[in-house]
Amino acid sequence: MKRILPILLCATAVACSTGGQVNPDVMQAATAPLTCQDKTQCALWWQRAEDWVRNHSKYEVQTVTDTLIQTSGPGGGKRLLAYEITKAVNSDGTATIGFAAHCDSSLGCKPDPWTAGAAFKQFVRTGVDAPVAGADEATVPASGAEPSAPH
Template structure:
């Protein structure tokens, strides 16, 4: 009986946390869910280079795989709030390519940073619209992983209409 009461109390605390912190800014959501589609080889190669730079500078986990179609970090580690990333690159018959973004953590307390905010920041950076993005055809420089992240929301995953997976 004592365990049931404790479990019920924990569920209520978790539900309360989700209900008060589960809001995602609609502007962030719109940016995060907009497909990342490049239109030609030069643009796609530049965007893929930027995608790699963004992951290298934002992930607390090391990059495990980096090739022409996949950038994937290690993680997530049990119970940690840090995001693990999986970035994909897929060609379409019309010559365009789509870069997919997936981020998730393994914590019941939520992810840090918020996956929706990370997705929006990633897409702005890759498109060349974010802060600190090299312009033109310059190859982005690699910088050390960012040790600071904003507070975030409790975690859960969702599949977006464009097939990307976002976790929050």
Template sequence: MKKGLLVVVCLATAAGCSTQGQVDPDVMQIATTPLTCSTKAECDVWWQRAQTWVAGHSKYKIESATATLIQTAGPDGGKRALAYEITRTPNPDGTATIGFAAHCDGSMGCTPNPWQAGADFKQFVRGTAAGAPQSGEKPSRPAPTEMHPEASGQSIPGAGGEAVTQ
């Protein structure tokens, strides 16, 4: 009886490990699709939505909110909460790309999953998520803060050490 129970426990543990770290293909596709706005007006609305999303989803305070960077504090040592870095980069054709990066410092992974957070962020910014402001609505905008001194050159590791930049 004990031997049978041990086999069941080992199989359950192995099954749990085999799915850990896997990301739903639909979530991965949304999270990795570039977020590129077409006009200055659209880019401005999307940038406001980006800041609204970060303010509503981050457990950390926004430390920097400029025309090209939204960055939160964190991550704090050992915490699973995500810290965010959102960038707005102009493209030569007049469009702009909004980049998303999320990382935590938890040895047991991040909460929420960085890929799911990226997919949720992109859907919200595009206005395709439930509760996202529509194109005519102005999202609330938190007051800008000064740029964090460590904003440039920061490595963004994800759960398990891999980079989570989308």
């Protein structure tokens, strides 16, 4: 009897941990670098970044500068995503746009940050707000689920 409880707990943990797996195609799209090549392209992409955040965030856009787009939130255990978009100018004249999204729920985020990141990058590159290929409706746990490294 003493052995059964730890085995059941381990089995439950494994079962729960696989429910939030991210589709590899979505992860690849979400982590692909987002680097504009010149001032004209960077200005266009930065405007698209702001447009995407304004159209997809349930939180109010709090800050918009030449290097930061940030929403309020998250808060109160909500599953909604808060966004922080950054732009870093590189020494060669290009700029890298970074994407971070997170929620405040132990139940996971809706939409999941990986799918949001992939959709964001697709829109910034193309101007087309379309579903990301390979995206599913899985909810990714809030902890460790945020694609926040500069891309």
